[in-house]
Structure formats: C-alpha cells, structure tokens
Amino acid sequence: MKIIVPMAGRGSRLRPHTLTTPKPLIPIAGKPIVQRLVEDIAKVLNQPIEEVAFIIKDDFGHAIENRLLEIAKSLNAKGTIYYQDKPLGTGHAIMSAKDTLIGPCVIAYADTLFKADFNLDASADSVIWVKEVKNPEAYGVVQLNNNNEITALVEKPQSFVSDLAVIGIYYFKKGEELRNALQNVLEQKIMNGGEYQINDGIKMMMDAGKKFVPGEVAEWMDCGNKNVTVETNSRMLGFLHDDGEVLISKNITVENSKIIPPCYIGENVVLKNATIGPFVSLGNDSVVKDSTVRNSLIQSSATVLNASLDNAMIGNFAKFDGYFTNVSLGDFSVLE
Template sequence: MKVILPVAGKGTRLRPHTHTKAKSLVQVAGKTVLEHIVSRLLPLGVDEFIFITDENGGQITEFMDRKFPDLHCRYIVQKDRKGPAHAVSLAKPRIKAGDDLLIVFNDTIFVADLTQIPRLCSECDGLIYSKEVEDYQRFGVNVLDEHQNIVDMVEKPDTPVSKLAQVGLYYVKDAVGFMRTIEETIEAGEMVKGEYYLPNVFMRMIRQGARLRAPQIDAWLDCGKPETLLETNRYLLTDGEQGDGETLNSVIIPPVHIEKGAIVRHSIVGPNVSIAAGSIVEQSIVMDSIINGDSEVRNMLLNGSILGDSVHLFGALRRMNIGDHSLIEMPGLT
C-alpha cells in the first residue's frame, strides 16, 4: 500500500499559528496533528508515505526524520496551487502496477480501524470514508443506493439528500487506474473555482463502472481552526495519559497532558490542557488550553487559549485591602 498525504495547505483558518509552521505541525493533546495521523497508519504496514508539500516541506521532512526515522517517505513539492486532485496527481511517478492507495488529508484526525479495509473493500473498488452529521449543508456528502454503493456526491446540499459527510480519507484498490482517472479529469478541465477536486474524479470512476462505498469512521476530529482544535484536544485527552512533565505544589485536574520536559509550579492546571516540552507554567490557572513548546506562562488566568512555540506571557497577581460595601469589577472568566 502507498499513502499520499497532501500537506501543502496554508492553514489560513489557523493563523497566526500557521504563519511560521505547516498546519500539520500544530500541537494537539501532546502531539502534532501529523504525528496523530501517521501513528494511526502504522498498523497498515505501508510501503511508502508520499507527502505533497509546499515551501514548508523542509519542516515536514525534518519532523518525519526525527519522529519516524524508519518509515519510507518521499516528498513532492506542489508549486502550482490547482487543488487537491492536482496535488494527489503529483504522486503518479511513485505509483506502480499492483499498488493500492490511501489518501489522507491533514485537516482531520480520524478514529477508525483501517485494518478492516480488505474486508470493507472485498466487493467494491474503493472507499470514501464518511461520518453522519446533522449540519450536512457545510460538507460534501455521499448519496447511496439500496446496495450501499455511492451513486452521487453533492457539495453543501440545501436539502437532506444525505447526511454522510466526506471526511478527507479515501482508499482505492487500483492506484494506477485512479491516477489515470485524475489525468482524464484534469484534461477535461473539470474545475471548481479554478481548482481540481477529488469528487469529480470519483464521479468519473462511478460513471465508468467503479463501485465505491462510504464506511463511517468512529470519530471525525477537525483541526482546521482554533475552536475545533480545542474540541479535538478535549476529545483526545480523554483517552490519553497525563505525561511525564514535572509538577510542584500544583493542582492537576484531569484530563491533562504535561509532556516530559515541561514544568508546572504553584498552579492549577486542567481540565483539558496540553503543555508541550520546554514550557513552564507558574503561579497560574490554565484550563481548556494548548500550550506549545518552549513557552512561559506566569501569573496568568487562561481559558480556551492556544499558545504557539516560544511564547512568553506574563501577568500580575493582585493584593487588595477592600472595605465594606465595595464593588470591584475586573475582566475574567464568564
């Protein structure tokens, strides 16, 4: 099996955190988004990981060499931004006869047993992983027939033709044939707002007789914007470990992940907080937040916050002597 990971997106919805790093290297629940994704692919025994990168590709290469030195990886730069299908097509030279292919987009951390792919795909040609949602108007959805085969894909439907949202996780048995269909789609100029998208490719496959199905994943964890990144942090911390960071005279309210190399002193931390290595939290209260590496937080009250790398955030504790019938109002948690 080959795996293609398009990681060339700018991550504009996650700015300012993506001004200086690839969006897949943003931390959540003690790991980068990319580490969460790659770790879930390891049981598949992947032959080659193919990363489609942009000018931040060096960051991806350095991270993979450090975290997963034994994996067989290749890196291809997408110089022209022509959409997801175009990005995937750049991996064609790495695809050989007999390869099957998994495509994983990095806005989402998935929870699914991918070792079930052979069983799920025993009577079809590919899988477009999905998740049933109530706000179907926000997504591209899969429409199924009575045999559970996909017959149509509708982008942001106005009516509930389907609630099976596509989650950015795709599998095809015949990787060579799939690449050929992408080429046909691009040659036909089937663009949406100036870009080539995979649903057009899959619909072309269906018209040519391919059978595609839409198994549901267990959880769909969006990492594409700050509020959903914090939601994902909360979800992942529920099943995670506290970590091996140092705590001194502090109250820790689980779930919390304090990475080895992080220090918490004289503070209240949690719930739903992850603190990366090299960071120090002192004389502070922190809840529902993500603190990335080598940051320093002192005398602060934080809630619903994301701090990038090497952030220094200092506040001030107050001492008061207040008489009767006084009213003191200070901005704080609501």
C-alpha cells in the same frame, strides 16, 4: 499499502500559529496532527505501510521535511516528499504524487483526525470514509443505493440526500485508476472554483463502473481554526486517557501545583503554584507559574505567568503574563 497526505496549505484560518509552523505539524495531545493521522490510519488498516508520501510546498524547509520523513520511518515505511508548485486544488495536489499512485493507497487530508474501527471491503474499488452529521447541508455528502454503494458525491445539498459527510480520507484498491482519472481531469481542464478536484476523478471512476462504498468513522475531529483545534485537543486527550495511554512525562517539576486529568505534559515542564487541567496540553520545556490553565493547548518552550486561561492556544517560545482568558498567541510572541 501506501498513504498519501496532501498538506501544501499553510492553514490561514489558524494564524498566527501557522506563520512559522505548517498546520499539520501543530501538536494535538503531544503529537503533530499529521503524525496522529497516519498512525491512526495504519491502525485501522491493520497491515504494513510500505510508503508515506507527503505533498508540501517547496518552501517548508529541510527541518520540516526531515521531520515528516521521521514520521514515515516510525511506521517502518519509506518516506517521500512531493511538491505542489501551484495551489490548484485537491486533484492537482494528488497528481503531484502520481509516481506513488500505484497499488493500494489511502489519501488523507492533513487537517482531519478520527477514531474508527471497521474492516475495508475487499470487494470494493474504493472506500470513502464518512461521518454522520446533523447538518449535512454544510458538507459534501455521499449518496447511497440499496446495496450501500456510493452512487454520487453531492456538495452542500440544499435538499436531503444523506447525512453521511465526506471527512477527507479515501482508500483506492488501485491507485493507478485514480491517477488515470485525474490525468483526464487535468487534460480536459475540468475545474470547479478554478481548481482541479478529486471528486471529478472519482466521478469518472464511478462512470466507468468502479464500486465505491462508505467506511463510517465513530469520531471526526477538525483542526481548521483556533477554537476547533483547542476542542480537538480536548477530545483527543479524553480518548487517550480512556484508552489508558500515559500522557504525563516523569521528567517534570511540580511545586505546590495540581494536575487534573486528562492532560498531556511534555518533557522538562515546570509547574509552580499552578492548577493544570482538565484538557490541557503543555509542550516540552514549558513553564507555568502562579496560573490556572484548563481546556488549552500550549506548545513547546512557552512561559505562562499570573494567568487564568480557558480555551487558549499559545505558540512555541511565546510568553504570556496577564489576566486574559480567551487567548490565541503565536510563536515567539510576548504579552506582558
């Protein structure tokens, strides 16, 4: 099994946090989004992962590329880096990794996290992972027949089609079938919104008689902007705490401070006269003094002083000193 992760976008809706760090490498409960994504996919598939391919921009840099290769290595898989030279849509991005599109593949967009427990339908040519939503008119949804097979993909339906939204994770029994369909999309210049889309390749496969079925996930979490990323961090902390995962490092300094779980606290964190939690992630080497922090995401080497924070997101090496609450502070920023 192979996992292909398109992640060439920088994440403009999450600025300033993505000015120095691509969105898929923003940590959620102590791990980068993309790492949690591929680990959770591997758990659901419950089979060896042969390769993890990351599709990125060519300006991400060697440090980020090496970090991605380490994520693949942690799954005992080969890591491959591909570059998308132009932002021409999901279909174009996936075709940047066409050499990996052979045999069983999962394609997963790197701003999605989920919880699921289902078995892949071995009789299907493809599984599209979906989540029931209350407002399907805001999403792309699948249309099903009486045999629970997907017959169409409908983008933001104005009248009810179904309430199963596509979350951006797909399984293909034969990756080369998607590759061939997307090659036709590119050659025929089939574009929507000026971009080549995976949906047009899927529609070609459906027209050729391929069987698509839904795989419904229990939880679907987005990391599109600051508020939903902080919310996703909180939800993930709750899930991990309920699963009994150890989230607080032993190598921390705690003086006259209180930790209210669930919280993730990394290595070498210093807490003095502080109340932390619930639903807080503190990255390695961070310092929090004379402060109360809850429902917040603070990255590595940050300093928080004299603060009362709620729904805050603070970047790497940032310093915050004040009495503000709803904060979004990027890497290397100072607010005193």
